[in-house]
Amino acid sequence: MARDVRLLTEPFNPGSFVGPFSNAHPGLGGVCTFVGEVRSDDEVEALELIHYEKMTLAGMEQLADQAIARFDLMGLLVVHRSGVMRVGEPIVLVSAAARHRREAIEAVDFTMDHLKSDSWFWKREKRADGWHWIEPRERDHSDLARWA
């Protein structure tokens, strides 16, 4: 079982991670990949994610271990950005390789729901009048409840 979890502070190209990840698992039945990007918004000039050195990556690794324990996977790749990002830049990449498609799809869904609502990241947006911290959304918590 290959687990690859990374916290990056510079822009990344998802394809450069997914290609080698897929190739590293010959015999797989399916790869499911999700890429989240900074969405276009007329008012938002930039987005910043803050992480905490002592907890954020360790928490992502624990989450990956939970996904691996829960789904029958051959490999799991989790890449997450920190720092300032512009519209269109990738924020997060989750890719799962499995013998069967449903395991891969569900592992990515599970990992994304937990990354969004239960990982040590704080987000703020830059608008014309300055930076604004983003509060947690109720939707994030209901997404998490799907896996309880």
Next chain:
Amino acid sequence: MTVKLVFLGKLGDLAGTDERSVEAPLDWQGLIDELQGPIGEAVQQDRTRIALNGALLADKTALNAVSGDEVALLPPVSGG
């Protein structure tokens, strides 16, 4: 001998800094005494959590930090 306080997310704005050092040792009451005004109120809210050297405290009022420790003040996360 000091304890390092780390303010994450909007707590950094309220504290006016991302990090500062305070006298060791530091318990919950000492932390409250140290943080006055809006940052003190935010830290006392239930939804603000505390980690000692990267480990989340189940009960933040049980804080007991000694010299060299790092105490992180964590507001609710807002997702990736």
